[in-house]
Amino acid sequence: MKKTILGLWLLACLSLNALAENIYPISREMGSGTRSAFVDIFEIYKSVNNKKIDAIAQKIEITNSTGIMLTSVANSKNSIGYISLGALNNSIKPISINGVIPSVENITNKSYTIFRNFNVVTKLSNPLIEDFLAYTVSLEAKPIIQKAGYISVSKGNFKSKNPRGKLIIAGSSSVTPLMEKLKESYVKINPNADIEISQSDSTIGVNSVIEGIADIGMVSREVKESELKKGVKPQVLAIDGLAIIVNHQNPITNLTKEQVRKIFLGEITTWEQIQ
Template identity: 65%
Template structure:
């Protein structure tokens, strides 16, 4: 009887009653994903094992292998929570505030929203076409594309293509891929002699492809590991990207603390009534 009374109160005040008891359904990215790596670092979803801190994402979390699948899964499950690139956010899901601050480019720029990561490039080839394309990605022409896509551009250089011919293979992060596709098409309008093949996978696969000389450029949506930087790859930051923590649009939760997000994904918080 008392629980029914509480449910009635929650409904009266516009809150969804499933928050009283239903389990949270956390969705994570796969191991090797740069988005997962950045999320785990930013929210400290880690545990100490010996001298190392390792990923402590709950084994009960469902694992998805792309940004698109993450969004679809959260959109179709009222109790789901996940995380995506801010630039990939659409209106099929809801991005929650973190410690009361909304995820936005403006709030990243004014340093009130601290949940962001670099979009890195690792370069294994040194030739005229690769250098011309990289010059374009840090140009004022690329800046407008990066900003329109919802990311933070770091450069505003003048650029004029030398129009070299050849082929580039770009491989890696599914979070960076949509932006790279836009940059590819814009660059090809300036240099139709270029062929650019983009292979979507994850950050770790991308950088391994660059190390093995299978790809000319790797897309890495997290910080580089020391072991990766020992392989002689050149690096460049393409842009900055916020991470958005997302829930189903029917979920009345509007804001979460960083600590609550961490505890949800480590499995320490399992029901919505316990979140802050």
């Protein structure tokens, strides 16, 4: 009995010590669609001349891909970051926001409101682009999208016209894993297609299409008005949740939206402050 009480006491002390330590926030880079969606959803911006400007604290560590974000949080016990819901794995711990855990079910029933569209953009068109994009929003692609952890926006059945050619798809590292799965399934239906996927970020994806470097751009945020004026045409690929993640050693299981906002503004700096 004494050993049990001592063990519980030690566990409580360790939890309190962890909460007293500094928070180590990690953000995606400027140009990342995931960062843009995160800033918009959590209102982490300041107003300058009636424009909303990203206000994530400058001292915060920056990563340039979903994979690096996962590794960084997994290797730092006081870290906190954010990723696509579909990218969650066992290396980190997702936390609830306002008492609701991130999941496809909770996004669908609208209890978890931290989500965004995965978009693709094009400027020119040809039979292969049209055929592939028709497949991505078809009932045939729906199981692939759902299995990957996203919400499908399927619009009907698909029958390929088997066009021949090459597609270059570029952009968001958050969209890339899903696009790789869609590519793999599509080329089984249409072996005439040669599809190359290049991972970067949303802004590079859009600019690659504008400049004619890529046929399709992957964008994990809303397409900007300035981009639309340059001739790109957006299409929703799927709906994705944003998950706030911490290290498994962190005892925190829930934060409010306001607490997340203040952490990334640099106003909350220790875990103890959120109690």
